[in-house]
Amino acid sequence: MRGSVYSLALPLLLAGCASAAPAASKAGGTDLCQQVRAWKASGDYARRQVAPSGSDEGGLNYRFDLAGRHGLKSVSAECGAGSYSECQFAVERADGGRYAFTELSRFGLILVEDRYYLVYGIVGASKGRDPHAQRVVELSDPPKPVCDQIGDYADLM
16 A cells, blocks of 8 residues: 555545635636546546655555645644544644644545645445545635535445
8 A cells, every 4th residue: 555655545536726716716717626537537636646755554644745835834644444534634834833624534635736635535436426526625724625526425424
């Protein structure tokens, strides 16, 4: 799993700005959820994906060094083992400030137009849902939902 750790416990991603852009921002004029889907289909997703600088042996804890880009120094995630368990995210800003939040454990971190986004997807076929549906959240304080093709994850469990 170490070779694909940057896919972050991401069966969901394997199975599946730089200005003051609004939370519903568009990337290249298209909905970012649709754009992520297109990047995955074309194989272009990996070039936008940020690899963790470290993870534990079990693949449940990650650290990303972000070098101050978009005002962020690092992101750490401590995640549960289940398909839709939670991660405790800790973000360190370049100015030394910190913030934290909880989100789902199956995620990818991407860089688009000099902004970081967490990408969530569906793990396999689930209750008639589109297995390629995405939810994209901008990594900011607080995290900003950008698009959501999935809806309530509770319906998937």
